[in-house]
Amino acid sequence: MKEEYISNSPEDTEKIAEKLSSNLIGGEVIAFTGDLGMGKTCFVRGLARGLGFSGEVTSPTFAIINEYRGGRLDIFHFDMYRVADWNNLYSTGYFEYCEYGGVVAVEWSENIASALPQDAIYIDIKRIDDTKRKITVTRGNLFEDIGT
Secondary structure, X not given: OEEEEEEOOHHHHHHHHHHHHXXXXXOOEEEEEOOOOOOHHHHHHHXXXXXXXXXXXXXXXXXXXXXXXXXXXXXXXXXXXXXXOHHHHHHHOHHHXXXXXXXXXXXXXXXXXXXXXXXXXXXXXXXXXXXXXXXEEEOOOOOOOOOO
């Protein structure tokens, strides 16, 4: 199933993600696609807030992974931009994190497409204008009754 949403601001993007978080049960892999600056980290910030994480959520660009623990579910936030091969992927701990039962959020997921599970949730964010984004979510009815 595919659902599309329009976000008019970073705050809207966070609200959409926060509502999605209520449907997460753990074990999900969320695969993000979208150009630089489209709001992928903003979306993860909304997921984290919706899951009860109160700390800072930042891009894992230089760390490759940021962990957000202490909410209803842990979030493991990956940036796969610089992951060039299977050896690099294994060294990130990605496969181990997928088994923890938290939520694995993967920016630049197209770089590890063959390592994504069949039931991954795909979130593509495209620019409409300077502040407006089209968010396309593919998989299941995760946005059922979120009222956006």
